[in-house]
Amino acid sequence: MQKDFPEISCDILIIGGGSAGAMAAIRAKEIDPSLDVVIFEKGEITYSGCIARGMDALNIVAVPGISTPELYVDASRMACEDILDEPPSYRMAQRSWDMLRKLENWNVCFPVDAKGQYEVLQVHPKGRFCVTMKEPELKTILAKRLRDLGVRVLNRTMALELLTVDGRAAGAVGINVRTGEIVACAAKSVILTAGGTARFGLPNNGYLYGVYDYPGNTGDGYCLAYRAGAELSGFEYTLIYYIVKDINAPLLYITLTRGAKLLNAFGFDKSREHPSIKSMLVDHHREGSGPMRIVMSHLPEQRIREIEEILFTTERPVQERFYEGRGVNFRTGEIELWPTECFLCGGHGLTGVRVDENAASTVPGLYAAGDTSLVARGHLTGAFVFGEIAAESATEYARRAGKTGYDDGQVREAIRDRDARFGQGANPIPVEEFEYKVRRIINDYIVPPKNEYKLDRALWWMERFRQELRETVQVRDVHDLFKVYEIENIIQCADLSAHASRARKESRWGMWHYRTDFPERNDADWVKHIVLSRGTEPRDVKTTIKDIVRLQEGAR
Ligand SMILES: Cc1cc2nc3c(=O)[nH]c(=O)nc-3n(C[C@H](O)[C@H](O)[C@H](O)COP(=O)(O)OP(=O)(O)OC[C@H]3O[C@@H](n4cnc5c(N)ncnc54)[C@H](O)[C@@H]3O)c2cc1C
Known part of the structure; x- marks a missing residue:
């Protein structure tokens, strides 16, 4: 038909x-x-x-x-x-x-x-x-x-x-x-x-x-x-990475595996702490021994050129302009590192x-x-x-x-929903400002260090944001519309993250899941998955604790 x-x-x-x-x-x-x-x-x-x-x-x-x-x-x-x-x-x-x-x-x-x-x-x-x-x-x-x-x-x-x-x-x-x-x-x-x-x-x-x-x-x-x-x-x-300040571009694997040094704010060499434990670098930073810096001045010219070639051609060529703009030359200068956003x-x-x-x-x-x-x-x-x-x-x-x-x-429902959102043209809040606020609240309440009070606040805010997204956010055109869909998903992810973080009543993975109310890692109880699935309504998050799946004997 x-x-x-x-x-x-x-x-x-x-x-x-x-x-x-x-x-x-x-x-x-x-x-x-x-x-x-x-x-x-x-x-x-x-x-x-x-x-x-x-x-x-x-x-x-x-x-x-x-x-x-x-x-x-x-x-x-x-x-x-x-x-x-x-x-x-x-x-x-x-x-x-x-x-x-x-x-x-x-x-x-x-x-x-x-x-x-x-x-x-x-x-x-x-x-x-x-x-x-x-x-x-x-x-x-x-x-x-x-x-x-x-x-x-x-x-x-x-x-x-x-x-x-x-x-x-x-x-x-x-x-x-x-x-x-x-x-x-x-x-x-x-x-x-x-x-x-x-x-x-x-x-x-x-x-x-x-x-x-x-x-x-x-x-x-x-x-x-x-x-x-x-x-x-x-x-x-x-996750929070520890990479180049402001541009948030990757660098650690590329430089440290090729002999660069990682110094903390006091000049101590921390190179050995990398690369497998990036979360610890975030810990150091927050404890006040950062910002850390990558130093390459001791490396031979050929090595530096090799690193430059990788950074300036393959991954994010825009990095070349960034360092020029900051006046950073790898032969003499330092690259300042900083924690990224949480993702x-x-x-x-x-x-x-x-x-x-x-x-x-x-x-x-x-x-x-x-x-x-x-x-x-x-x-x-x-x-x-x-x-x-x-x-x-x-x-x-x-x-x-x-x-x-x-x-x-299901398709007709999506069309109805799209048309209803197009009716939000007279709402007062620009979509970009709303996204800024949602993600600022994520920083406040979900980004570690976490505790139950903060996570409950996160859940309260996400419920409220869902409503505000429809009642206060302005949708003037298709661009605004698809940003609204994206923000709705960011809110859903934050809700899921708060539920899972609340359920794991221990700390694990360094700063990445650090709970001040359960500061210790607890292997006896928590070598488990926190599994989420939807309840009757999408906003009812079902939380289950499940075993880790190991390779069967003889599968190796
Ligand atoms: C800066 C950076 C450097 C990295 N360096 C390395 C490295 O050197 N070595 C390594 O092994 N790994 C590296 N990684 C990791 C690796 O690149 C990623 O794990 C991998 O590329 C992820 O692939 P993906 O297809 O899952 O996601 P992506 O490649 O990001 O693809 C997702 C796609 O989905 C599209 N999309 C999103 N939402 C929708 C939607 N609703 N409908 C339709 N389309 C949608 C997006 O537009 C995008 O094209 C790096 C990652 C980053 C970010």
């Missing part, structure tokens, strides 16, 4: 065309070129997501002869302080070497020395897994590849709601962030790859978008999964949709990968490998699912 809204259908719908989504799309087409694969991408796929251009390293590779998947699981368990489901991490490490070789076949550059050896750096508590990469065109390589394979990309399309039928994923409703047009996409299976919550706490530079992670990521993947009934975990792992992320942290080693969520037909999923601290390797695994599982599910179908009512 003809619908009164635009509708498309496909075999697999991928939500988010960043590292994991792009890799998932490519893998699905490799498995079966006749599969109809659609990507909803909020930005423009050529440069969207964490790897807007390139990356300087694939952080986790079990290089034969240097390290093993078993060693990686041990190292990661230490880094996660035991809150780690081992099977997904093991599977990621097992496939990491093949992933590197695959990328090389696509002409992604991993430099080798005269003997043909990769540069493999140590950034984990034990073992060397971080392989240097030098590829400023990584994202364009992926985007071209998936287009050549015939993947359909709907750029500027933000997924608003998952469509479900009988409790299984059946597609999504999206909105074009330029025109406001709603589109329904029916799919046999769905992969969520919409990143983490980069816009969570407010950075101390005061800019809404001046954050470490990709600012287009507002926890949409978590919220879509949550509303569809999936289990989430790790929302109490409230939620699966790839850097432990926050995400709970998945098994097949990337399956607890909702049938719904898979997740990358920073949206909980493959603890998987970084880019996790996004790529689990992008592939999600595609393999989703392809299999789509094959069994047969045909597509969904309830029109």
Whole structure:
């Protein structure tokens, strides 16, 4: 029957065309070129997501002869302080070497020395897994590849709601962030790859978008999964990095692994405290021995040039202008470090949709990968490998699912809701000011140090913000409208984070989950997951404590 809204259908719908989504799309087409694969991408796929251009390293590779998947699981368990489901991490490490070789076949550059050896750096508590990469065109390589394979990309399309039928994923409703047009996409299976919550706490530079992670990521993947009934975990792992002041750009792995020194405010060398325990650096800073500084003046000119080349070409080329503007020359000056804003992320942290080693969520037909999923601290390797695994599982599910179908009512509800929000033109508060306030309150009450009183205040505020978002925030155009959807998701993530932080009645991961009312780590009671899922209403958060999944004897 003809619908009164635009509708498309496909075999697999991928939500988010960043590292994991792009890799998932490519893998699905490799498995079966006749599969109809659609990507909803909020930005423009050529440069969207964490790897807007390139990356300087694939952080986790079990290089034969240097390290093993078993060693990686041990190292990661230490880094996660035991809150780690081992099977997904093991599977990621097992496939990491093949992933590197695959990328090389696509002409992604991993430099080798005269003997043909990769540069493999140590950034984990034990073992060397971080392989240097030098590829400023990584994202364009992926985007071209998936287009050549015939993947359909709907750029500027933000997924608003998952469509479900009988409790299984059946597609999504999206909105074009330029025109406001709603589109329904029916799919046999769905992969969520919409990143983490980069816009969570407010950075101390005061800019809404001046954050470490990709600012287009507002926890949409978590919220879509949550509303569809999936289990989430790790929302109490409230990450704060310690990197370049004001620009919030990465630097520690790149410089310290190449011989730079890390000095505290009194000139003491703290280089040994890095790189595996970044949260401790935040502790030092807050205790008053910061700001810390990176110093490279003792390094040979060739080393400094190597570092400059990585920083100024591959990851965030804008850094070159930033240092020029500050009058910082690596040969003579220092780089001042500072804590970043607080953010939620699966790839850097432990926050995400709970998945098994097949990337399956607890909702049938719904898979997740990358920073949206909980493959603890998987970084880019996790996004790529689990992008592939999600595609393999989703392809299999789509094959069994047969045909597509969904309830029109969900789409009509999204249209009704959009139109109601367009009626908010006369409200007094500009959307940017409202976002500023929400994220300032997140800083006040959710960012560690935490305690029950503060977390209760956070919950009170989030409830109030939900109401104010409709009653006081001005929606003048489509731009305001999609910002309102994003803020709604930031509020939902804050609510989830406050619930999870309240439930974990101990302190863990240094400053990242430090509770002043439970200041000690308590392994006897808390080597557990705090699992969140929706109750009858989306705002009723159900909290359950679940066991950690270990590798079965003999699985190694
Ligand atoms: C600055 C920085 C440096 C890093 N350096 C390294 C490194 O050197 N080595 C390493 O191994 N890892 C590194 N990482 C980590 C790694 O890059 C990430 O873990 C990985 O890229 C995450 O991939 P993703 O696909 O989950 O997220 P992203 O690549 O961010 O993709 C998410 C995509 O989803 C889209 N999206 C969001 N919401 C919606 C929605 N509602 N509808 C549709 N689309 C949506 C976004 O526009 C975006 O394109 C770094 C990360 C950052 C931020």
